[in-house]
Amino acid sequence: MSHKGTKTGKGLTPYQGKKRVFGEFRCRKCSRLWMSGNSWADTAQWCEKCNIKVYPYKQKGIRKGKNLTPYQGWKRCFGEFKCSKCLRTWMSGNSWADMGQECTTCKINVYPHKQRPLNKPDGLDVSDENKPHLTHLCEKCKVLRRNCRRKYR
Numbered sequence: 001m002s003h004k005g006t007k008t009g010k011g012l013t014p015y016q017g018k019k020r021v022f023g024e025f026r027c028r029k030c031s032r033l034w035m036s037g038n039s040w041a042d043t044a045q046w047c048e049k050c051n052i053k054v055y056p057y058k059q060k061g062i063r064k065g066k067n068l069t070p071y072q073g074w075k076r077c078f079g080e081f082k083c084s085k086c087l088r089t090w091m092s093g094n095s096w097a098d099m100g101q102e103c104t105t106c107k108i109n110v111y112p113h114k115q116r117p118l119n120k121p122d123g124l125d126v127s128d129e130n131k132p133h134l135t136h137l138c139e140k141c142k143v144l145r146r147n148c149r150r151k152y153r
Contacts, residue, residue, distance in 0.1 A: 012042045015059035022067065023056030035070035038082065038113035068098045071115035076148070079112030093118055094133055094140070094148060102137040109139060 023039025027047040044053035079095025083103040100109040135141040140148040
């Protein structure tokens with residue numbers, strides 16, 4: 001299927017265009033599900049649990065201003081970022097729907113390609129509230145004109 005929903009009959013992924021799209025992935029070995037805003041035609045991602053290549057079973061185009069991130073809820077979450085210019089990667093417990101963070105090297109806004117809830121039962125992805133939040137790099141803080149961690153009173 002293309003991003004419009006029509007079957008192309010060729011390629012390893014539903015979408016066969018040249019732009020980045022959102023992909024939904026399901027590992028055939030462990031059944032792990034994830035979404036990524038960094039999905040491309042005929043390109044797989046690695047299952048973090050099984051370490052095998054997984055191609056998206058569903059892909060959709062990215063609409064300008066909406067659905068810029070995999071997570072579309074209203075709470076803060078854990079995000080994984082990768083700068084498309086310098087390939088620098090980082091993780092943050094201050095990630096939000098449709099909001100990016102500035103790459104410290106390139107000074108461009110980067111949207112997370114993976115997002116998940118902050119508190120995992122096994123202790124992974126827990127945000128360290130004692131670590132300073134770099135508000136000048138956070139799009140959410142710039143929009144709010146305050147630290148995005150702070151509750152509005």
